[in-house]
Amino acid sequence: MKRQVFKILLLWLIFLFPLLVLVLYSFSGQWAFPSLLPDTFNFRTFIYFKENAGRILTHMISSFFYSILAVLFSVVYSLMPAEFLSRNEFPGKKFIESLLLAPAVLPVMTFSVGIHMMFIRLGLADTHFGVALILSVYSYPYMLRALISGYKTIHPDALVCARNLGAGYWQILWEIEIPMLLPALTAGSSIVFLVAFSDYFLVFLIGGGSVPSYSGYLFPFLNSTDWSLASGLTLVFVIVPVLLFLVLDMTVIRLYRKWV
Amino acid sequence: MKPWFKLLPALIPFVLFFVGGIVLTMIQSVGMMNPLAHYDSMWTAYEFVFSHDHFKISILFSFYVALVSAGMSMGFGTFLAYVLWHIPGVLQNKTVVYKIPIVLPHIAVAFITMIFLSRSGIVSSVCYKLGIITGMEAFPNLVFSRYGVGEIIAYIAKETSFVALMAMSVLMKFDKRYLQTARQLGAGEVRIFFHVVLPHLKEILTTTFLILFIYSFGAFEIPYILGSTTPGMLSLQVFDYYFKHDLSQRPVAMALLVILFLISSLFTWLYFLIYNRLESKYSGWLEKEKG
Numbered sequence: 304m305k306r307q308v309f310k311i312l313l314l315w316l317i318f319l320f321p322l323l324v325l326v327l328y329s330f331s332g333q334w335a336f337p338s339l340l341p342d343t344f345n346f347r348t349f350i351y352f353k354e355n356a357g358r359i360l361t362h363m364i365s366s367f368f369y370s371i372l373a374v375l376f377s378v379v380y381s382l383m384p385a386e387f388l389s390r391n392e393f394p395g396k397k398f399i400e401s402l403l404l405a406p407a408v409l410p411v412m413t414f415s416v417g418i419h420m421m422f423i424r425l426g427l428a429d430t431h432f433g434v435a436l437i438l439s440v441y442s443y444p445y446m447l448r449a450l451i452s453g454y455k456t457i458h459p460d461a462l463v464c465a466r467n468l469g470a471g472y473w474q475i476l477w478e479i480e481i482p483m484l485l486p487a488l489t490a491g492s493s494i495v496f497l498v499a500f501s502d503y504f505l506v507f508l509i510g511g512g513s514v515p516s517y518s519g520y521l522f523p524f525l526n527s528t529d530w531s532l533a534s535g536l537t538l539v540f541v542i543v544p545v546l547l548f549l550v551l552d553m554t555v556i557r558l559y560r561k562w563v
Numbered sequence: 564m565k566p567w568f569k570l571l572p573a574l575i576p577f578v579l580f581f582v583g584g585i586v587l588t589m590i591q592s593v594g595m596m597n598p599l600a601h602y603d604s605m606w607t608a609y610e611f612v613f614s615h616d617h618f619k620i621s622i623l624f625s626f627y628v629a630l631v632s633a634g635m636s637m638g639f640g641t642f643l644a645y646v647l648w649h650i651p652g653v654l655q656n657k658t659v660v661y662k663i664p665i666v667l668p669h670i671a672v673a674f675i676t677m678i679f680l681s682r683s684g685i686v687s688s689v690c691y692k693l694g695i696i697t698g699m700e701a702f703p704n705l706v707f708s709r710y711g712v713g714e715i716i717a718y719i720a721k722e723t724s725f726v727a728l729m730a731m732s733v734l735m736k737f738d739k740r741y742l743q744t745a746r747q748l749g750a751g752e753v754r755i756f757f758h759v760v761l762p763h764l765k766e767i768l769t770t771t772f773l774i775l776f777i778y779s780f781g782a783f784e785i786p787y788i789l790g791s792t793t794p795g796m797l798s799l800q801v802f803d804y805y806f807k808h809d810l811s812q813r814p815v816a817m818a819l820l821v822i823l824f825l826i827s828s829l830f831t832w833l834y835f836l837i838y839n840r841l842e843s844k845y846s847g848w849l850e851k852e853k854g
Contacts, residue, residue, distance in 0.1 A: 307651060318724075382572070384574075405835075417587035504784060518668065521670065
């Protein structure tokens with residue numbers, strides 16, 4: 304048992320160490336080669352955050368906005384096809400399913416750079432709507448895959464049973480399907496949100512600097528020599544997905560385990 | 564009659580934006596839709612790509628970075644999964660920390676890699692303190708390296724946990740009594756791993772490898788932060804020709820994208836071939852009930 308505890312401690316050390324270094328860098332004034340710890344400490348990063356709170360918040364909210372919009376698009380794209388694909392067998396089903404899942408596998412550059420010009424002509428470039436649209440095109444397969452397995456957990460007999468008891472289409476949808484799909488919806492939404500929120504390239508390409516994004520705000524700092532500021536901003540960037548993941552892991556997934 | 568119309572909500576965006584985007588890339592690669600590209604033939608951009616060695620080198624370099632990073636992630640990830648799997652159930656939920664790299668954005672991973680690997684970074688400082696190197700200049704140029712060391716290490720840092728997660732999903736269903744039987748029959752730990760456990764992981768590891776390979780082959784963010792431009796990865800060349808050259812050079816970027824698309828499609832096809840077989844092997848009760 305002691306060996307197992309030691310293994311877990313080592314695991315925590317390895318995986319939290321990089322984040323710890325980011326924290327150290329955020330508080331460091333000067334940290335020059337070859338010091339193993341910062342030479343001086345200060346709160347410059349905090350002062351920067353305080354002075355630029357408005358701009359940072361605008362970029363963060365904008366990122367949240369287009370990411371949530373991308374999640375909504377992916378639900379709209381996936382709900383009906385997932386139901387169809389999970390309840391019907393037909394020749395070529397695997398092929399259609401694979402085709403619909405392909406956008407998440409192929410490199411995003413292959414379709415997004417080509418469509419950029421069309422987005423400009425249609426007035427979709429430089430808008431939140433356009434950014435959410437392009438993000439949803441390559442992230443909806445995660446939602447589709449989650450919902451297909453979600454629909455498979457609903458036994459067809461449960462629906463027959465409900466119909467026999469007199470439930471209509473909407474009642475079945477609202478009282479049986481949606482509650483049973485909730486874990487799959489949550490899982491799919493969090494992946495789509497993460498993918499959209501973390502993206503830099505597509506937001507840069509389609510947003511063109513007019514759509515503020517946190518990744519776009521952070522990027523110039525990563526290439527600068529000011530590692531303390533870059534570390535502080537990266538930590539803020541990283542907190543969002545890590546928190547989302549922890550909350551999910553502690554609530555929904557545990558609830559789901561209780562249900563099944 | 565099946566309600567085929569139910570596929571439309573996904574088919575419409577798929578055809579319009581995904582297929583449409585690829586078709587537009589192809590159209591632009593032959594010089595159409597471009598007011599400044601006056602080419603003698605449709606294939607001028609392709610001829611340009613194939614007659615310049617640095618494009619070929621870029622394609623090979625992308626191939627090399629993707630292959631090495633995906634391959635090494637497989638090794639480390641499988642090892643990590645194997646270690647995690649041996650941790651008893653009561654402590655299992657304390658291991659969740661290994662999933663952190665999966666949720667970290669690529670640009671954050673690239674920056675962390677830079678802090679660790681650059682000449683004035685952490686690894687360099689530790690090497691100096693240990694007396695391995697005598698000064699900053701003695702530390703090899705790992706970030707922006709010609710051999711893609713920075714990109715490869717960043718991808719490994721990001722992908723190892725993903726491989727472990729995938730392998731764990733199969734290992735969790737694996738009956739541990741196989742291990743006991745093998746042990747009773749006199750197999751050693753190494754032999755058990757290679758002859759009992761690994762065969763069960765073959766398919767999930769192959770599909771995971773393909774996913775990671777295709778991703779690293781065509782992704783932009785990590786090479787953009789950590790990569791050198793000579794030889795740059797294919798995605799950097801595309802970026803360069805699309806944004807930094809004038810409009811008349813755009814067909815070159817598009818031709819490169821078509822090549823990127825064709826190579827990735829081949830691997831994507833292979834991925835779904837194996838994935839679908841895996842899917843029917845581990846399918847839910849619905850398919851099993853139907854037959």
